[in-house]
Amino acid sequence: MATFQHEWQLYPDTDYHFFRLTCTDSTTGKERLRADITPDNGMNLFSLQVDGTELMMDRGPIVDNQWSLGTYILYPSPGRMEKAKFTFDGRKFRLQPNWFDNQIHGLVRFQRWEYDEPTVNTDGISLTARIEFEPDTPLYREFPVRNRLEVTMTLHETGLRYDFVVTNRDRDNRLPFGLAIHPFFNIIGDRRDVRLKVPATHVLENVDLIPTGKRLPLNGHPADLREIHSLESLDLDEIYFGVTPDSPPIIWFDDSDRQLTLTGSELFSHCVVYTPAGQSFFCVENQSCAADAHNLHSRKKDSGLSILEPGESMTAWIDLTISRT
8 A cells, every 4th residue: 555645845946846746655654656746847757766766867957947857748749840840731830949940849848837736546646737828928929729738647656647638729720739758767777777678660760860751660670679678789869650558668777676668548659769878868758749740741741740620639648657677
């Protein structure tokens, strides 16, 4: 059995507040899991600890109101958008470039979200927050479709779950979007002590990290992660396709005897793997679509872009499940 609690804290030397959600063993009184989440800066899960071991890489808030690492929520355009613009249903959208002349990682990761007080339920402790694109707001000026993204993050006995609701609140326009999380995981121990498996079916061809719309078979591809590989042999920045709830990405942290499974609902058919050589972090990201999905869609390429009609809603979920190996 477990008990669940929360605290509202101020991040040191900043004006950012965060919720600390904890799961404690009822018998021993020992803390099993801890999650730190800041609605003041993008609903960023910047700390996830299991038995005192930190899984997330966090360097704290930096300049220009931006949290550097942790776990971003990416919406409505995960990954890179070429030239920071696209056309949809005859309307031209222009976003603010933030990666050379492109846009990267969407619009909500550094925003303040409206939130409710955490609630304890049969599954654990949950924190619900939402962000809205409404006229006369900076978000709407970049992406002029009225819509709402709501997320409930639940700390349970074996990990943390995201439940998303996307709603098109516009009376006249369809909503084209992608959705993802972008966790920066710690390399615990040496690179050889962290192993990955991504049972996808394809990897996306890209030019300068912008997908072309072509899906490549994994047989013989150097980025094939259908079998387990340690980080010692990996230096990747790839987007995979064909991930399903029955075949999720898995991370093994051998140094701490832990396994992390990143199961997503059917929406999350893509997965980004970023394992830069020489860095102390790596990323495995459940993603609903390809990078540059809006432009690929306009060129009638496979992209995974989701589209909601006026008044329509969609739900999706991701569960980060931690177990012993």
